[in-house]
Amino acid sequence: MTTPSSKAQGSGVPAPDAAPAPDPAPGTPTSDAVDAADTPDAASGRRRWLVLAVASAAQFLAVLDMIAVNIAFPAIGADFRSASTAELSWVLNAYTIVLAALLVPAGRLADAIGGRRSFLTGIALFGLASLACGAAPGLASLACGAAPGSAR
Template identity: 50%
Template sequence: MAVLGAVAFMAQLDFFVVNVALDGIGRSFPGVSVASVSWVLSAYAIVFAAVLVPAGRIADHWGRRKVLLSGVGAFTLTSAVAAAAPSLGVLLAARAVQAVGAAMIVPSSLGLLYPSFPKRQHTLVVGLWAGVGAVAASAGPPLGGLLVTLDWRWIFLINVPIGIATLIAGALLLPEVRQPKGAALPGPVSALAPPPPWLCSCSPRASPSSCSAPPCSCRRSGTSAHCTQGSPSPRRPWPRSPSR
Protein backbone atom coordinates (compact mmCIF):
# COMPACT_ATOMS: atom_id res chain seq x y z
CA MET A 1 0.00 0.00 0.00
CA ALA A 2 2.87 2.37 0.79
CA VAL A 3 4.42 1.88 -2.66
CA LEU A 4 1.13 2.29 -4.53
CA GLY A 5 0.13 5.28 -2.43
CA ALA A 6 3.52 6.95 -2.93
CA VAL A 7 3.47 6.70 -6.72
CA ALA A 8 -0.15 7.85 -6.93
CA PHE A 9 0.64 10.80 -4.64
CA MET A 10 3.67 11.77 -6.73
CA ALA A 11 1.73 11.65 -10.00
CA GLN A 12 -1.26 13.63 -8.73
CA LEU A 13 0.82 16.14 -6.77
CA ASP A 14 2.25 17.54 -10.01
CA PHE A 15 -1.22 18.77 -10.98
CA PHE A 16 -1.13 21.27 -8.13
CA VAL A 17 2.45 21.89 -7.04
CA VAL A 18 3.45 23.73 -10.24
CA ASN A 19 0.72 26.37 -9.90
CA VAL A 20 2.76 28.54 -7.56
CA ALA A 21 5.95 28.25 -9.65
CA LEU A 22 4.79 29.95 -12.85
CA ASP A 23 6.21 33.36 -11.92
CA GLY A 24 9.60 31.87 -11.17
CA ILE A 25 9.57 29.83 -14.37
CA GLY A 26 8.69 32.94 -16.40
CA ARG A 27 11.59 34.89 -14.88
CA SER A 28 14.01 32.08 -15.74
CA PHE A 29 13.13 32.30 -19.44
CA PRO A 30 13.14 35.99 -20.41
CA GLY A 31 11.05 37.00 -23.38
CA VAL A 32 8.37 34.31 -23.05
CA SER A 33 4.76 35.33 -22.62
CA VAL A 34 2.49 34.45 -19.72
CA ALA A 35 0.35 32.40 -22.13
CA SER A 36 3.38 30.35 -23.13
CA VAL A 37 4.35 29.69 -19.52
CA SER A 38 0.80 28.59 -18.71
CA TRP A 39 1.33 25.61 -21.02
CA VAL A 40 3.52 24.13 -18.28
CA LEU A 41 0.20 23.41 -16.55
CA SER A 42 -1.99 22.88 -19.60
CA ALA A 43 0.31 20.41 -21.36
CA TYR A 44 0.38 18.16 -18.30
CA ALA A 45 -3.39 18.26 -17.76
CA ILE A 46 -4.33 17.68 -21.42
CA VAL A 47 -1.91 14.81 -22.03
CA PHE A 48 -2.77 13.18 -18.70
CA ALA A 49 -6.49 13.24 -19.48
CA ALA A 50 -5.98 11.92 -23.03
CA VAL A 51 -3.74 9.00 -22.04
CA LEU A 52 -5.39 7.93 -18.75
CA VAL A 53 -8.05 5.51 -20.07
CA PRO A 54 -5.94 3.90 -22.85
CA ALA A 55 -3.09 3.42 -20.36
CA GLY A 56 -5.41 1.58 -17.99
CA ARG A 57 -6.69 -0.68 -20.78
CA ILE A 58 -3.16 -1.47 -21.96
CA ALA A 59 -2.04 -2.20 -18.39
CA ASP A 60 -4.71 -4.90 -18.12
CA HIS A 61 -3.20 -6.73 -21.09
CA TRP A 62 0.51 -5.94 -20.88
CA GLY A 63 0.77 -6.24 -17.09
CA ARG A 64 -0.14 -3.70 -14.42
CA ARG A 65 3.16 -3.84 -12.57
CA LYS A 66 5.09 -3.49 -15.82
CA VAL A 67 3.05 -0.45 -16.86
CA LEU A 68 3.29 1.04 -13.37
CA LEU A 69 7.07 0.72 -13.21
CA SER A 70 7.44 2.00 -16.78
CA GLY A 71 5.31 5.01 -15.85
CA VAL A 72 7.35 5.66 -12.72
CA GLY A 73 10.56 5.44 -14.74
CA ALA A 74 9.28 7.85 -17.38
CA PHE A 75 7.93 10.23 -14.73
CA THR A 76 11.21 10.21 -12.78
CA LEU A 77 13.41 10.70 -15.83
CA THR A 78 11.34 13.55 -17.23
CA SER A 79 11.24 15.20 -13.80
CA ALA A 80 15.03 15.38 -13.93
CA VAL A 81 14.88 16.74 -17.49
CA ALA A 82 12.32 19.37 -16.45
CA ALA A 83 14.48 20.44 -13.51
CA ALA A 84 17.47 20.95 -15.81
CA ALA A 85 15.50 22.43 -18.74
CA PRO A 86 17.55 25.13 -20.51
CA SER A 87 14.51 26.52 -22.36
CA LEU A 88 10.75 26.65 -22.08
CA GLY A 89 10.37 24.30 -25.07
CA VAL A 90 12.38 21.58 -23.34
CA LEU A 91 10.36 22.09 -20.17
CA LEU A 92 7.05 21.75 -22.04
CA ALA A 93 8.22 18.59 -23.81
CA ALA A 94 9.33 17.12 -20.49
CA ARG A 95 5.99 17.97 -18.90
CA ALA A 96 4.09 16.27 -21.72
CA VAL A 97 6.08 13.04 -21.35
CA GLN A 98 5.82 13.35 -17.58
CA ALA A 99 2.03 13.40 -17.95
CA VAL A 100 2.20 10.16 -19.98
CA GLY A 101 4.10 8.57 -17.08
CA ALA A 102 1.55 9.86 -14.59
CA ALA A 103 -1.32 8.51 -16.69
CA MET A 104 0.35 5.09 -16.64
CA ILE A 105 0.82 5.24 -12.87
CA VAL A 106 -2.68 6.16 -11.68
CA PRO A 107 -4.87 3.38 -13.20
CA SER A 108 -2.26 0.64 -12.81
CA SER A 109 -1.66 1.52 -9.14
CA LEU A 110 -5.40 1.30 -8.49
CA GLY A 111 -5.61 -1.95 -10.45
CA LEU A 112 -2.89 -3.52 -8.31
CA LEU A 113 -4.73 -2.82 -5.06
CA TYR A 114 -7.31 -5.58 -5.49
CA PRO A 115 -4.97 -8.55 -6.03
CA SER A 116 -2.55 -7.25 -3.40
CA PHE A 117 -5.09 -7.33 -0.55
CA PRO A 118 -7.81 -9.75 0.60
CA LYS A 119 -11.35 -9.01 -0.51
CA ARG A 120 -12.49 -7.91 2.94
CA GLN A 121 -9.95 -5.05 2.84
CA HIS A 122 -10.79 -3.74 -0.63
CA THR A 123 -13.08 -0.96 0.60
CA LEU A 124 -10.45 0.22 3.06
CA VAL A 125 -7.49 0.26 0.69
CA VAL A 126 -9.43 1.92 -2.15
CA GLY A 127 -10.57 4.58 0.30
CA LEU A 128 -6.98 5.15 1.40
CA TRP A 129 -5.84 5.32 -2.21
CA ALA A 130 -8.53 7.90 -3.01
CA GLY A 131 -7.55 9.87 0.07
CA VAL A 132 -4.02 10.13 -1.30
CA GLY A 133 -5.39 12.20 -4.17
CA ALA A 134 -7.14 14.55 -1.78
CA VAL A 135 -3.95 14.97 0.25
CA ALA A 136 -1.99 15.68 -2.95
CA ALA A 137 -4.49 18.38 -3.93
CA SER A 138 -4.32 20.10 -0.56
CA ALA A 139 -0.57 19.69 -0.07
CA GLY A 140 0.42 20.86 -3.56
CA PRO A 141 0.25 24.66 -3.18
CA PRO A 142 1.94 24.92 0.26
CA LEU A 143 4.62 22.39 -0.68
CA GLY A 144 5.20 24.19 -3.96
CA GLY A 145 5.47 27.50 -2.13
CA LEU A 146 8.15 26.09 0.16
CA LEU A 147 10.17 24.66 -2.73
CA VAL A 148 9.88 27.83 -4.83
CA THR A 149 11.63 29.80 -2.06
CA LEU A 150 14.70 27.72 -2.93
CA ASP A 151 14.22 27.44 -6.70
CA TRP A 152 11.33 26.37 -8.92
CA ARG A 153 13.49 23.52 -10.25
CA TRP A 154 13.20 21.80 -6.87
CA ILE A 155 9.53 21.16 -7.64
CA PHE A 156 10.71 18.61 -10.19
CA LEU A 157 13.90 17.46 -8.48
CA ILE A 158 11.94 16.28 -5.43
CA ASN A 159 10.33 13.60 -7.62
CA VAL A 160 13.65 11.96 -8.50
CA PRO A 161 14.54 10.27 -5.17
CA ILE A 162 10.90 9.30 -4.58
CA GLY A 163 10.70 7.78 -8.06
CA ILE A 164 13.92 5.81 -7.67
CA ALA A 165 12.85 4.45 -4.27
CA THR A 166 9.42 3.38 -5.53
CA LEU A 167 10.94 1.76 -8.63
CA ILE A 168 13.13 -0.45 -6.45
CA ALA A 169 10.37 -1.22 -3.93
CA GLY A 170 7.80 -1.88 -6.66
CA ALA A 171 10.05 -4.29 -8.51
CA LEU A 172 10.60 -6.26 -5.30
CA LEU A 173 7.15 -6.18 -3.70
CA LEU A 174 4.38 -5.78 -6.27
CA PRO A 175 2.76 -8.76 -8.03
CA GLU A 176 2.24 -8.88 -11.78
CA VAL A 177 -1.41 -8.84 -12.82
CA ARG A 178 -2.84 -9.03 -16.33
CA GLN A 179 -5.89 -10.31 -18.14
CA PRO A 180 -5.85 -13.96 -19.27
CA LYS A 181 -4.04 -14.74 -22.50
CA GLY A 182 -6.26 -14.59 -25.53
CA ALA A 183 -8.21 -11.51 -24.44
CA ALA A 184 -8.49 -9.02 -27.25
CA LEU A 185 -6.60 -5.76 -27.09
CA PRO A 186 -8.80 -2.65 -27.15
CA GLY A 187 -9.47 -1.17 -30.57
CA PRO A 188 -9.17 2.52 -31.46
CA VAL A 189 -12.67 3.33 -30.20
CA SER A 190 -12.95 0.98 -27.23
CA ALA A 191 -9.54 2.08 -25.95
CA LEU A 192 -10.87 5.57 -25.45
CA ALA A 193 -14.25 4.85 -23.88
CA PRO A 194 -16.09 2.03 -22.13
CA PRO A 195 -18.00 -0.14 -24.61
CA PRO A 196 -21.67 0.81 -24.95
CA PRO A 197 -24.08 -1.72 -23.42
CA TRP A 198 -25.59 -2.67 -26.78
CA LEU A 199 -22.23 -4.00 -28.00
CA CYS A 200 -22.65 -7.03 -25.75
CA SER A 201 -26.36 -7.68 -25.97
CA CYS A 202 -28.82 -8.70 -28.62
CA SER A 203 -30.76 -5.64 -29.67
CA PRO A 204 -32.25 -4.33 -32.89
CA ARG A 205 -29.33 -1.94 -33.23
CA ALA A 206 -26.77 -4.74 -33.40
CA SER A 207 -26.24 -6.88 -36.44
CA PRO A 208 -27.95 -10.31 -36.09
CA SER A 209 -24.90 -12.05 -37.54
CA SER A 210 -22.57 -10.55 -34.93
CA CYS A 211 -24.72 -10.81 -31.83
CA SER A 212 -24.32 -13.48 -29.16
CA ALA A 213 -25.43 -13.92 -25.61
CA PRO A 214 -23.09 -12.61 -22.87
CA PRO A 215 -20.28 -13.41 -22.34
CA CYS A 216 -19.98 -12.26 -25.90
CA SER A 217 -17.85 -11.00 -28.73
CA CYS A 218 -19.76 -8.37 -30.67
CA ARG A 219 -18.99 -6.07 -33.55
CA ARG A 220 -20.91 -3.32 -35.25
CA SER A 221 -20.03 -2.43 -38.81
CA GLY A 222 -20.83 1.26 -38.30
CA THR A 223 -17.79 1.75 -36.04
CA SER A 224 -14.43 0.09 -35.45
CA ALA A 225 -15.38 -0.80 -31.88
CA HIS A 226 -14.85 -4.38 -30.77
CA CYS A 227 -16.06 -5.68 -27.45
CA THR A 228 -15.04 -8.97 -25.88
CA GLN A 229 -16.16 -10.13 -22.46
CA GLY A 230 -14.82 -13.58 -21.67
CA SER A 231 -15.09 -16.33 -24.25
CA PRO A 232 -17.87 -16.15 -26.80
CA SER A 233 -20.85 -18.36 -26.15
CA PRO A 234 -22.79 -20.18 -28.85
CA ARG A 235 -24.93 -17.89 -30.92
CA ARG A 236 -28.63 -18.04 -30.31
CA PRO A 237 -31.11 -17.73 -33.15
CA TRP A 238 -32.17 -14.24 -34.05
CA PRO A 239 -35.93 -13.98 -33.57
CA ARG A 240 -37.77 -13.64 -36.81
CA SER A 241 -40.39 -11.00 -37.31
CA PRO A 242 -43.90 -12.48 -37.58
CA SER A 243 -45.08 -12.72 -41.13
CA ARG A 244 -47.92 -10.54 -42.13
Protein backbone atom coordinates (compact mmCIF):
# COMPACT_ATOMS: atom_id res chain seq x y z
CA MET A 1 0.00 0.00 0.00
CA THR A 2 1.31 3.43 -0.85
CA THR A 3 0.99 6.58 1.16
CA PRO A 4 0.64 10.08 -0.30
CA SER A 5 4.19 10.98 0.73
CA SER A 6 5.70 7.92 -0.97
CA LYS A 7 3.79 8.77 -4.19
CA ALA A 8 5.15 12.29 -4.05
CA GLN A 9 8.71 11.04 -3.55
CA GLY A 10 8.44 8.64 -6.45
CA SER A 11 7.22 11.36 -8.80
CA GLY A 12 10.09 13.70 -8.04
CA VAL A 13 7.95 16.16 -6.07
CA PRO A 14 9.09 16.67 -2.48
CA ALA A 15 6.88 15.30 0.21
CA PRO A 16 4.82 17.98 1.93
CA ASP A 17 6.26 17.08 5.34
CA ALA A 18 9.89 17.50 4.17
CA ALA A 19 11.26 20.91 5.13
CA PRO A 20 14.05 22.48 3.08
CA ALA A 21 17.47 22.46 4.71
CA PRO A 22 18.40 25.84 6.21
CA ASP A 23 21.25 27.73 4.57
CA PRO A 24 24.40 27.63 6.68
CA ALA A 25 25.88 30.82 8.04
CA PRO A 26 28.54 32.44 5.82
CA GLY A 27 31.99 31.02 6.45
CA THR A 28 30.64 27.82 7.98
CA PRO A 29 32.03 24.72 6.23
CA THR A 30 29.39 22.43 4.84
CA SER A 31 29.75 18.72 4.29
CA ASP A 32 30.12 19.44 0.56
CA ALA A 33 33.04 21.80 1.26
CA VAL A 34 34.75 19.25 3.49
CA ASP A 35 34.34 16.56 0.84
CA ALA A 36 35.69 18.92 -1.85
CA ALA A 37 39.04 19.16 -0.04
CA ASP A 38 39.61 15.47 -0.63
CA THR A 39 38.73 15.50 -4.32
CA PRO A 40 41.33 15.24 -7.07
CA ASP A 41 40.64 18.86 -8.02
CA ALA A 42 41.81 20.03 -4.58
CA ALA A 43 44.95 17.89 -4.86
CA SER A 44 45.56 19.37 -8.30
CA GLY A 45 45.22 22.87 -6.84
CA ARG A 46 47.76 22.10 -4.11
CA ARG A 47 50.10 20.66 -6.73
CA ARG A 48 49.81 23.81 -8.81
CA TRP A 49 50.82 25.95 -5.82
CA LEU A 50 53.73 23.61 -5.09
CA VAL A 51 54.93 23.82 -8.70
CA LEU A 52 54.62 27.62 -8.56
CA ALA A 53 56.63 27.75 -5.32
CA VAL A 54 59.42 25.52 -6.70
CA ALA A 55 59.61 27.41 -10.01
CA SER A 56 59.64 30.73 -8.15
CA ALA A 57 62.46 29.52 -5.90
CA ALA A 58 64.48 28.46 -8.95
CA GLN A 59 63.92 31.84 -10.61
CA PHE A 60 64.96 33.54 -7.38
CA LEU A 61 68.22 31.55 -7.42
CA ALA A 62 68.96 32.67 -10.99
CA VAL A 63 68.29 36.31 -10.11
CA LEU A 64 70.31 35.97 -6.90
CA ASP A 65 73.25 34.65 -8.92
CA MET A 66 73.11 37.68 -11.23
CA ILE A 67 72.93 39.99 -8.20
CA ALA A 68 76.01 38.28 -6.75
CA VAL A 69 77.92 38.98 -9.97
CA ASN A 70 76.86 42.63 -9.80
CA ILE A 71 77.91 42.90 -6.16
CA ALA A 72 81.28 41.30 -6.94
CA PHE A 73 81.86 43.71 -9.83
CA PRO A 74 83.91 46.26 -7.80
CA ALA A 75 86.06 43.47 -6.34
CA ILE A 76 86.67 42.08 -9.82
CA GLY A 77 87.65 45.58 -10.96
CA ALA A 78 90.09 45.89 -8.04
CA ASP A 79 91.75 42.58 -8.94
CA PHE A 80 92.03 43.52 -12.61
CA ARG A 81 93.19 47.12 -12.31
CA SER A 82 94.45 47.32 -15.90
CA ALA A 83 90.99 46.53 -17.32
CA SER A 84 88.62 49.37 -18.10
CA THR A 85 85.04 49.44 -16.87
CA ALA A 86 83.85 48.65 -20.41
CA GLU A 87 86.09 45.59 -20.51
CA LEU A 88 84.93 44.48 -17.07
CA SER A 89 81.31 44.78 -18.12
CA TRP A 90 81.92 41.77 -20.32
CA VAL A 91 81.85 39.68 -17.15
CA LEU A 92 78.16 40.57 -16.82
CA ASN A 93 77.59 40.30 -20.57
CA ALA A 94 79.24 36.88 -20.73
CA TYR A 95 77.00 35.58 -17.95
CA THR A 96 73.87 36.82 -19.74
CA ILE A 97 74.99 35.59 -23.18
CA VAL A 98 75.83 32.11 -21.91
CA LEU A 99 72.51 31.92 -20.06
CA ALA A 100 70.59 32.96 -23.18
CA ALA A 101 72.59 30.64 -25.45
CA LEU A 102 71.86 27.63 -23.23
CA LEU A 103 68.09 28.20 -23.05
CA VAL A 104 67.30 26.50 -26.38
CA PRO A 105 69.53 23.43 -25.83
CA ALA A 106 68.20 23.12 -22.29
CA GLY A 107 64.64 23.20 -23.63
CA ARG A 108 65.51 20.52 -26.17
CA LEU A 109 67.08 18.41 -23.41
CA ALA A 110 63.94 18.84 -21.32
CA ASP A 111 61.86 17.61 -24.26
CA ALA A 112 64.11 14.58 -24.61
CA ILE A 113 64.50 13.48 -20.98
CA GLY A 114 61.52 15.12 -19.33
CA GLY A 115 60.90 18.43 -17.65
CA ARG A 116 61.17 17.22 -14.07
CA ARG A 117 64.43 15.34 -14.60
CA SER A 118 66.07 18.22 -16.48
CA PHE A 119 64.87 20.74 -13.86
CA LEU A 120 66.27 18.67 -10.99
CA THR A 121 69.53 18.11 -12.90
CA GLY A 122 69.84 21.85 -13.50
CA ILE A 123 69.19 22.68 -9.85
CA ALA A 124 71.75 20.07 -8.75
CA LEU A 125 74.38 21.42 -11.18
CA PHE A 126 73.65 24.97 -10.04
CA GLY A 127 74.10 23.94 -6.40
CA LEU A 128 77.35 22.09 -7.10
CA ALA A 129 78.73 25.00 -9.12
CA SER A 130 77.79 27.42 -6.33
CA LEU A 131 79.57 25.23 -3.78
CA ALA A 132 82.64 25.06 -6.03
CA CYS A 133 82.65 28.85 -6.41
CA GLY A 134 82.35 29.28 -2.66
CA ALA A 135 85.21 26.87 -2.02
CA ALA A 136 87.49 28.38 -4.68
CA PRO A 137 90.53 30.19 -3.34
CA GLY A 138 90.68 33.94 -3.77
CA LEU A 139 93.14 35.60 -6.13
CA ALA A 140 94.98 37.12 -3.18
CA SER A 141 95.89 33.70 -1.77
CA LEU A 142 97.11 32.53 -5.18
CA ALA A 143 99.16 35.70 -5.69
CA CYS A 144 100.88 35.23 -2.32
CA GLY A 145 102.08 31.76 -3.28
CA ALA A 146 99.70 29.76 -1.13
CA ALA A 147 98.58 26.42 -2.51
CA PRO A 148 94.94 26.29 -3.55
CA GLY A 149 92.81 25.14 -0.63
CA SER A 150 95.50 25.61 2.00
CA ALA A 151 94.67 27.62 5.09
CA ARG A 152 96.82 30.57 6.11
